Amino acid sequence: MPGQLCGLTTGVVRVTIVEGVTVIATESLSKRFPRVTALDRLSVDVGPGVTGLVGANGAGKSTLIKILLGLSPASEGRAEVLGLDVATKGADIRERVGYMPEHDCLPPDVSATEFVVHMARMSGLPPTAARERTADTLRHVGLYEERYRPIGGYSTGMKQRVKLAQALVHDPQLVFLDEPTNGLDPVGRDEMLGLIRRIHTDFGISVLVTSHLLGELERTCDHVVVIDGGKLLRSSSTTDFTQTTTTLAIEVTDSDEHPDGTRAVRETLHARGVEVADGSDGLPGAGHILLLTAQGEETYDLVRDVVADLGLGLVRMEQRRHHISEVFKNEEEQRKEAVGHGS
Amino acid sequence: MAVEHPPAAAPGDQTRIHNIGYRSYDGPRLGRSYATRSLYSQSLRGAYGLGRSIKSKVLPMLLFAVMCVPAAIMVAVAVATKAHALPVAYTRYAIIMQSVICLYVASQAPQSVSRDLRFKTVPLYFSRPIETADYVRAKYAALASAMFILTAAPLVVLYVGALLAKLDFADQTKGFAEGLVSVALLSLLFAGIGLVIASVTPRRGFGIAAVIAVLIVSYGAVSTLQAIAYNQGSTSAIPWIGLFSPVTLIDGVQSAFLGATPALPGGHGPSTGQGVVYVLLTLGLIAAAYGLLLRRYKKVGL
Numbered sequence: 126m127p128g129q130l131c132g133l134t135t136g137v138v139r140v141t142i143v144e145g146v147t148v149i150a151t152e153s154l155s156k157r158f159p160r161v162t163a164l165d166r167l168s169v170d171v172g173p174g175v176t177g178l179v180g181a182n183g184a185g186k187s188t189l190i191k192i193l194l195g196l197s198p199a200s201e202g203r204a205e206v207l208g209l210d211v212a213t214k215g216a217d218i219r220e221r222v223g224y225m226p227e228h229d230c231l232p233p234d235v236s237a238t239e240f241v242v243h244m245a246r247m248s249g250l251p252p253t254a255a256r257e258r259t260a261d262t263l264r265h266v267g268l269y270e271e272r273y274r275p276i277g278g279y280s281t282g283m284k285q286r287v288k289l290a291q292a293l294v295h296d297p298q299l300v301f302l303d304e305p306t307n308g309l310d311p312v313g314r315d316e317m318l319g320l321i322r323r324i325h326t327d328f329g330i331s332v333l334v335t336s337h338l339l340g341e342l343e344r345t346c347d348h349v350v351v352i353d354g355g356k357l358l359r360s361s362s363t364t365d366f367t368q369t370t371t372t373l374a375i376e377v378t379d380s381d382e383h384p385d386g387t388r389a390v391r392e393t394l395h396a397r398g399v400e401v402a403d404g405s406d407g408l409p410g411a412g413h414i415l416l417l418t419a420q421g422e423e424t425y426d427l428v429r430d431v432v433a434d435l436g437l438g439l440v441r442m443e444q445r446r447h448h449i450s451e452v453f454k455n456e457e458e459q460r461k462e463a464v465g466h467g468s
Numbered sequence: 469m470a471v472e473h474p475p476a477a478a479p480g481d482q483t484r485i486h487n488i489g490y491r492s493y494d495g496p497r498l499g500r501s502y503a504t505r506s507l508y509s510q511s512l513r514g515a516y517g518l519g520r521s522i523k524s525k526v527l528p529m530l531l532f533a534v535m536c537v538p539a540a541i542m543v544a545v546a547v548a549t550k551a552h553a554l555p556v557a558y559t560r561y562a563i564i565m566q567s568v569i570c571l572y573v574a575s576q577a578p579q580s581v582s583r584d585l586r587f588k589t590v591p592l593y594f595s596r597p598i599e600t601a602d603y604v605r606a607k608y609a610a611l612a613s614a615m616f617i618l619t620a621a622p623l624v625v626l627y628v629g630a631l632l633a634k635l636d637f638a639d640q641t642k643g644f645a646e647g648l649v650s651v652a653l654l655s656l657l658f659a660g661i662g663l664v665i666a667s668v669t670p671r672r673g674f675g676i677a678a679v680i681a682v683l684i685v686s687y688g689a690v691s692t693l694q695a696i697a698y699n700q701g702s703t704s705a706i707p708w709i710g711l712f713s714p715v716t717l718i719d720g721v722q723s724a725f726l727g728a729t730p731a732l733p734g735g736h737g738p739s740t741g742q743g744v745v746y747v748l749l750t751l752g753l754i755a756a757a758y759g760l761l762l763r764r765y766k767k768v769g770l
């Protein structure tokens with residue numbers, strides 16, 4: 126059949142991903158520019174799946190991607206992508222990975238089809254395969270009739286899809302997506318995040334996606350790496366992350382036996398080894414809210430039991446998601462404090 | 469989220485192909501040299517507007533026609549009047565048509581490289597297996613080839629016409645071959661100069677103006693100086709002045725070694741010794757252009 130002739134295997138979705146394999150590994154990786162240190166002894170391992178690289182503007186995300194593509198030498202340390210050393214195997218890496226830059230990179234006077242076919246050939250695909258895979262890939266990212274029109278007339282969302290298509294057209298094992306949601310409206314952002322998720326689940330391609338918006342990646346990623354000023358702040362799976370950072374807000378009624386129900390609950394929980402914070406936030410009338418960190422199902426059960434044992438009524442018990450940044454900031458501060466106390 | 473994992477389509481089942489999910493690619497990956505060749509052919513096609521909008525095709529196609537029409541007319545006249553020689557020598561044709569050639573390189577050099585810089589497509593290329601030098605080689609070779617097509621096509625018209633008019637075969641073939649060598653050198657030199665200038669400006673308009681200035685204005689200045697030298701009787705200075713513009717440089721090379729009559733006032737062409745200087749300078753400029761382009765793109769990075 127024609128598909129097979131040009132190397133397209135039909136209908137087989139790659140689901141065989143060896144767990145525990147490292148896709149990206151850096152070891153004490155530094156990049157110093159004359160005036161700034163863009164990466165500062167960064168050591169991180171990234172496995173298969175969708176990994177978010179989060180950090181404020183200037184944190185060093187794009188710099189890291191350039192080093193991983195073998196395009197910019199590290200000042201110090203080493204890095205491997207798909208088991209290949211970035212310092213010596215740049216060309217091999219670039220044949221196996223895709224890259225979606227953060228900036229515009231599309232010529233306005235050619236059609237999406239023309240452009241993506243060309244980029245497929247630039248990745249080494251023979252002409253027939255380049256055309257077939259372009260048609261497939263543009264369809265997968267959601268570009269249909271418009272793909273024959275010049276890119277200059279596209280919306281931002283459509284342009285982002287073309288940029289994504291050129292990163293995927295040669296069926297890489299890994300793609301680097303640098304700020305793919307930049308400039309998109311909320312709907313476009315959600316669609317792009319959905320597409321990114323599918324790159325892994327449907328296409329079997331691992332993803333490293335950057336964003337300076339910390340919140341948006343937690344739904345999309347299996348793993349989040351946070352960097353700040355070129356330093357690793359945290360690397361953890363999003364499931365861990367959600368568990369450790371869900372904050373419970375509870376409010377209880379008072380009773381005759383316990384005129385200050387809130388205080389009674391706090392003391393009882395404290396006695397059971399659960400730290401409880403005051404959720405007043407300085408707001409009048411909010412003094413009855415207690416905040417505690419949920420460690421999983423047990424915490425919910427514990428709170429329910431404690432409140433019931435005290436004979437109080439539970440007015441509310443709700444999850445409060447912290448903004449990722451807050452959580453990481455807090456942890457960082459705690460760590461600094463701990464270090465400060467230790468010395 | 470429901471994810472479709474359709475079973476493998478039965479071989480030959482064409483209807484399934486359109487609704488199956490993602491297909492992975494296990495075919496050949498042809499690597500760096502294939503990618504470089506692809507960039508070369510894409511750039512060469514682009515130099516005539518192929519694969520781009522209709523608007524981009526107008527100017528290069530028009531200039532190509534303008535290059536060829538006079539040759540066709542000359543040939544028609546030669547055949548009709550049973551002339552014993554073509555009205556112009558092969559080596560002379562490009563010199564006569566120099567403004568068309570300059571317009572072509574001034575419009576297409578920026579088209580070839582400034583667009584990639586301006587729309588930031590260059591970093592995308594370097595995220596592929598190709599290296600800086602591959603990019604430079606592909607772009608340089610493509611523009612030089614496009615210019616060779618532009619300048620050699622009318623020579624082919626002349627040559628075919630000359631044979632139809634039953635002019636001396638050996639004579640014509642020698643003249644044609646000399647003409648081809650000359651336009652090949654011209655193509656390399658002009659493409660190099662055009663690309664170096666265009667590669668430092670992402671703004672296409674500036675690129676076009678700068679290339680025209682270097683090629684046409686330098687020719688005007690050199691010709692004027694040569695005319696002044698001729699009028700003042702200092703004819704020995706004329707060939708040396710000719711080293712300072714690309715058109716007179718090529719003219720000098722072909723006058724010294726390719727049997728051309730120099731397009732200089734009073735026919736004062738370079739001596740053989742001066743001719744060697746002309747050739748060395750031409751080759752040096754081509755090498756310098758390549759070197760400068762390499763340096764320029766080393767800096768582009770991502």
Ligand SMILES: Nc1ncnc2c1ncn2[C@@H]1O[C@H](COP(=O)(O)OP(=O)(O)O)[C@@H](O)[C@H]1O
Nearest residue numbers: 158161163180181182183184185186187188189
């Ligand atoms: N080529 C360069 N020369 C000098 N400084 C650079 C260069 N590239 C990046 N930087 C600096 O390195 C830091 C990290 O930049 P970058 O990796 O682009 O951050 P991010 O992508 O996270 O916003 C910034 O302070 C930036 O100004």
Ligand SMILES: [Mg+2]
Nearest residue numbers: 186187188227
């Ligand atoms: Mg960046």
